Amino acid sequence: QVQLVESGGGLVQAGGSLRLSCAASGRTFSRYAMGWFRQAPGKEREFVAAISRSGDITFYPDSVKGRFTISRDNAKNTVTLQMNSLKPEDTAVYYCAASTWEVVTTRDEYTYWGQGTQVTVSS
Numbered sequence: 009q010v011q012l013v014e015s016g017g018g019l020v021q022a023g024g025s026l027r028l029s030c031a032a033s034g035r036t037f038s039r040y041a042m043g044w045f046r047q048a049p050g051k052e053r054e055f056v057a058a059i060s061r062s063g064d065i066t067f068y069p070d071s072v073k074g075r076f077t078i079s080r081d082n083a084k085n086t087v088t089l090q091m092n093s094l095k096p097e098d099t100a101v102y103y104c105a106a107s108t109w110e111v112v113t114t115r116d117e118y119t120y121w122g123q124g125t126q127v128t129v130s131s
Contacts (some may be wrong), residue, residue: 009034009120010032010033010034010036010037010040010106010119010120010122011032011033011088012030012032012033012043012104012105012106012120012121012122013030013031013036013121013123014028014029014103014104014122014124014125015029015030015031015123015125016027016028016029016125017102017125017126017127018126018127018128019121019128019129019130020094020127020128020129020130021130022094022095022096022128022129022130022131023086023093023094024033024094024129025090025091025092025093025094025100026091026094026107026127027086027088027089027090027091028044028086028088028089028091028102028104028125028127029086029087029089030042030044030086030087030088030089030104030122031085031086032085032086032087032106033085034062034085037082037085038061038062038082039108040061040088040106040107040120041059041060041106041107041108041109041110041111042057042058042059042104042105042106043055043056043057043058043059043078043081043104043105043106043107043112043113043118043125044056044078044087044089044102044104044105045097045102045103045105045115045118046100046102046103046127047100047101047103047124048099048100048101049056051100053103053105053115054069054115054121055069055113055114055115056068056069056072056076056078056089056102057072057076057077057078057080057089058078058111058112059078059079059080059111060110060111061087061110061111062082063079063082065110065111066078067111067113072091072098074092075091075092075093076089076090076091076092077089077090077092081106087104089102091127094129095126095129096129096130096131097129098127098129099127099128099129100126100127101123101124101125101126101127102124102125102127103121103122103123103124104112104121104122105118105119105120105121105122106118106119106120107119
């Protein structure tokens with residue numbers, strides 16, 4: 009079992025940057041693919057980024073490709089989402105998630121979820 013705790017959210021102006029971190033408990037962090045999702049009010053939770061167990065494979069949807077970067081440090085049990093050139097439409101609660109798959113972008117394939125961190129981008 010994995011427990012996930014996100015941090016780093018906040019309020020930023022459009023064009024700015026934020027760095028989200030997710031700390032995972034347990035000694036088996038490297039066995040999990042990791043992902044970031046977000047959910048805006050009244051919308052479904054959507055995929056933002058995914059990284060494979062070893063960190064050599066990443067995926068992004070077109071909406072964030074080139075602006076967001078996911079990375080992980082298996083020695084420190086952390087996964088990070090660097091968000092640059094933020095837009096008001098990036099405003100949402102951001103969730104970190106863990107999956108037993110090698111790498112996956114589908115929300116339903118993630119088993120463990122953090123509590124979320126709010127990101128607000130003002131125009």
